[in-house]
């Protein structure tokens with residue numbers, strides 16, 4: 135296995151890739167890559183993990199039979215610095231990947247029961263499962279990037295409250311960083327120097343909602359907040375459930391998780407923190423964030439999330455002020471696009487993009503902010519790869535240059 139931790143003699147091979155042409159980097163998608171914003175060329179940060187001497191990070195995926203696990207495989211197959219060291223699935227033994235993911239059959243990959251040995255392990259499991267495996271993974275010196283919720287909430291008491299389990303590893307939870315690179319880039323990078331490198335990757339609804347609202351939160355502008363969100367059915371995973379049958383979901387829209395959806399905790403945690411970090415510097419800056427009204431809906435489509443965020447601002451705002459806030463927040467972000475027309479989930483389908491539109495209604499004074507993502511890419515696997523790039527000091531867009539698919 136390539137050593138996880140950098141040693142003094144380690145060559146930061148990723149840095150040498152920065153200047154290489156797409157062809158040299160072996161990146162088949164790069165010839166049609168997204169036009170990079172200035173921030174797209176972010177290089178390795180001091181202290182980050184480094185790719186091994188041959189420029190390769192070995193990666194294992196636990197929960198590879200699920201939707202998020204399968205999407206990780208799809209994306210990482212085209213990551214120029216990643217070698218897939220192993221795929222894990224419960225009760226699987228040398229099982230061809232085609233039995234779980236027919237679209238990946240030509241890769242010849244197999245799924246086994248053992249947790250792979252690798253520089254980085256992605257876990258894509260139901261809540262509570264990854265937390266039980268974490269000690270073993272970090273004891274091996276692997277970085278742990280959890281796509282599930284087990285390392286997202288900072289307060290251990292939030293787990294029994296929102297997820298109905300007592301966190302089995304509060305000491306490791308204390309080491310974890312919240313893996314939304316646009317807001318926590320330096321912490322993710324610095325996680326490489328912590329006793330355990332653990333990244334709790336954001337949920338799909340929180341990714342769309344937090345990115346859409348962070349500039350308002352930092353400016354202390356959220357006086358009252360209701361988030362009306364819609365998700366495609368893949369957001370619920372692939373475990374069969376009656377509510378997710380085609381005949382139940384098709385030609386129907388329904389609200390669920392009223393008043394107690396688990397992602398509420400994450401949205402409140404992060405928006406409060408943005409308020410504290412912002413120019414107002416206090417928890418009281420955004421009174422509406424303490425109790426977010428979050429109402430998700432299931433929509434008859436496969437992928438995509440639309441977060442419609444209704445904000446009563448703490449004071450009157452102008453459109454020019456909003457434009458300046460969002461431009462300052464995101465002009466250098468390679469994966470966040472502030473757009474002039476209301477975005478649709480189709481505009482980001484299959485990509486790691488988040489598109490945001492924000493307007494003040496001159497009649498009511500309310501602010502409407504809309505954000506769209508692909509729940510399986512920016513909301514799960516793509517964001518996980520983005521965080522891996524930050525942790526290992528690679529340019530952040532590596533392996534994530536795909537344009538959205540349309541129609």
Ligand SMILES: NC(=O)c1ccc[n+]([C@@H]2O[C@H](COP(=O)([O-])OP(=O)(O)OC[C@H]3O[C@@H](n4cnc5c(N)ncnc54)[C@H](OP(=O)(O)O)[C@@H]3O)[C@@H](O)[C@H]2O)c1
Pocket residue numbers: 196197198199200201202203223224258259260261263281282283336337338368369370371372373509510513514
């Ligand atoms: N879907 C999304 O859009 C999305 C977005 C962000 C985050 N997430 C989070 O990512 C995680 C995975 O989501 P998913 O959509 O990929 O779910 P999924 O399609 O249902 O896959 C779940 C995976 O976990 C395995 N698994 C289930 N129960 C297990 C257990 N008790 N012990 C060990 N393995 C078990 C499954 O194996 P089997 O094949 O044997 O059942 C499968 O590999 C969840 O925590 C979810 O909240 C999902």
